[in-house]
Amino acid sequence: MSVLRGCTKFTHPGFLSLLSGNSSHGRSCALRYLVSKNDYSTSSKIKVDLDSSNGVAVLQFQSPPVNSLSLDFLTEFAINLEKLELDRSCRGVIITSAQPKVFSAGLDILEMYQKSPEHCAEFWKAVQEAWLKLYGSSKVTIAAINGNSPAGGCLLAMCCDYRIMADNPRYSIGLNETQLGIVAPFWFKDTMLNVVGHRETEKGLQLGLLYNTPNALKIGLVDELVPEDKVLSTAAETMTKWLAIPDHARQISKSMMRKPTVDKLLANREADTTNFVSFITKDSIQKSLGMYMAMLKKKKS
Amino acid sequence: MSVLRGCTKFTHPGFLSLLSGNSSHGRSCALRYLVSKNDYSTSSKIKVDLDSSNGVAVLQFQSPPVNSLSLDFLTEFAINLEKLELDRSCRGVIITSAQPKVFSAGLDILEMYQKSPEHCAEFWKAVQEAWLKLYGSSKVTIAAINGNSPAGGCLLAMCCDYRIMADNPRYSIGLNETQLGIVAPFWFKDTMLNVVGHRETEKGLQLGLLYNTPNALKIGLVDELVPEDKVLSTAAETMTKWLAIPDHARQISKSMMRKPTVDKLLANREADTTNFVSFITKDSIQKSLGMYMAMLKKKKS
């Protein structure tokens, strides 16, 4: 994985193949040529099952206890997505959780707490890369949200083409960063804007709102609520409908909607990293993170 | 009509008159000066009735069987709109269908199937021109959607200021291009975006969704559902309300909302045509169109 992280730039095959006249965003990472196509199962934090009968890959997050988006998790996630992007036998990707009650708890705070600026920068690039790969994927992407989905967990769900959530009143979803004293970057904001519109994003981001399932459905943050034991099967049925559309036409349409948002991060990627590092390493922010973690520990015990 | 099609550029009187400091987008086509103001009825594919008592023109599509948007239809449509735009006695335009069960079936596939690149380019410019004239019209425009309205039919409806649809469960409306293996261009997308927002457009375009009437109302793709025999009378009543607003103030407001979208096509018109021609003349796309037409024929017999 250090090889992928060592790559300075990645291609974005999804958009490369979609956009006529769009030259490569950078040199391709050599990694993917070194990895056998069928070794998806060697992943430890994410279980990948690609069904060759229909071209649908299921990515199950299996990083106990709460699928925190650590550097290792995000790197593995981006590699898997890149491999699937290049795998012509794959047409759709379902992301879901193998952990009970949680889809993903979001970015791993340990990667940002009392870490060197270099580590923070490396971590942030991995967050960007995971977003670029998922939001820019040419495949049909469906989130089967079978548990809580705050912050970065909500981001991954919002990147998909369709969101199905377990109709469980204890689950919630939203970009709640401000509640922790931190701030969602502009591309988190853009992703939410593209799903629920300006007003709801402005309110949701300022207040760090976690929406319960009926409210998430009402504002359009998720597309559908189903009983908890039907989340994955509904995702599979929905995928079948999406795969009935010719890939090339669907892909160009998807790219047309998402390319400006993707291009915005690509054009500002380094400044965004610098911004993040200078923000997160501030004493006041570190203190907030420390207090938050102490609070979490207290809750557990 | 070949005269109009021979014009390289048209003025956009609606916006010309609205936008201060906005110089002409091109030389005016001489045609309109050669045509008597009252010969609207010479049109064969579109019946035009301009009521001099209230300044409301009704354009009835009468091109059997399904008001396909052929090169001739689109050219006649653009000419009529340009004449009405210049006719100071006209304040509002209602578009509707004289054919049973269909508003318009959308772009005429015969104009794109096994045709020369030159013909495809000419056809596409006519599609652009019709859109520019209707979306950029300074008049009040109302769609009385009395039948099915897929693809290009949906586009024309979305260009209007207000949409009234027959409350008939068998009718549907939407940009379903991907279902045919083709793709709505960026200005179709922009038009839909301005009506139903980003999320619904992204989903609707990718899936090529045709919305039944309750769903079209729910997502805001149409403004009102009325019994089939009330569509035109409701359009006339609605027009009266819109005409109660002083023209100049309403026109500036309309222009303020739509000018950026119009300018985007004007700035990229030739590239858009080139794009379309190179896409539609591909063997794979021609094959898709051929299969689709064979399927339509089979349905009929």
Added chain:
Amino acid sequence: MSVLRGCTKFTHPGFLSLLSGNSSHGRSCALRYLVSKNDYSTSSKIKVDLDSSNGVAVLQFQSPPVNSLSLDFLTEFAINLEKLELDRSCRGVIITSAQPKVFSAGLDILEMYQKSPEHCAEFWKAVQEAWLKLYGSSKVTIAAINGNSPAGGCLLAMCCDYRIMADNPRYSIGLNETQLGIVAPFWFKDTMLNVVGHRETEKGLQLGLLYNTPNALKIGLVDELVPEDKVLSTAAETMTKWLAIPDHARQISKSMMRKPTVDKLLANREADTTNFVSFITKDSIQKSLGMYMAMLKKKKS
């Protein structure tokens, strides 16, 4: 107040403090240094109460009969907002009306009727300034809309972070400028767009719609309807929830959402003023305003 109006440019402390790398938009007005922090009560058209126990300022409009936004009112409003922006003890601002049945009737037509171009320009700059200060405020801003709120009154409400309106069927809210034959400028339009989206803004602006309370809630123009005697107390309770969020994170999030809209006016401020003056001093527009005022007088008697 003439000192403030004499200032050519103002800083925007809200955004200054929020946006890294964003240099001052202009020289600061010296006025604020000359005014004691606690003299808010010297204001005559707006009563300011800053509760030092919680940092919440209530601005009550008390300019009989209908809180028209005159040059004096707007100047006083902008000064108060600027003072509160600089006052670190203040965290939130509630705006409401002390007049019965009206929040604010909007821009004072007397400032635009039979006035010199110079006066019209001065007036317009004050409208811009009030908008910049309120829309760009770093504080939590809540509108307690306890009465009718047309045109400029609606604008002030839309600038806030949250809108609570009295659930009174006789009250309405909206940008109804076109009904008077005048036009909301692009930044009024942008403000509405950010609240209710493109489609509703296009329809509402063209028709000059005044929404009754249920419709205002339905389209999202207000966030909540409460009994008339609960408007202010609900605003206070809502403020408590917003103040539970760490200021710095909320402020950066707010700025991220609003900065592009603020920057657009800042970049086009002089052209916007010129535009307004040339429009409003036209004979035809002056005639419209005269007729409108005659109509209002007739209504009263």
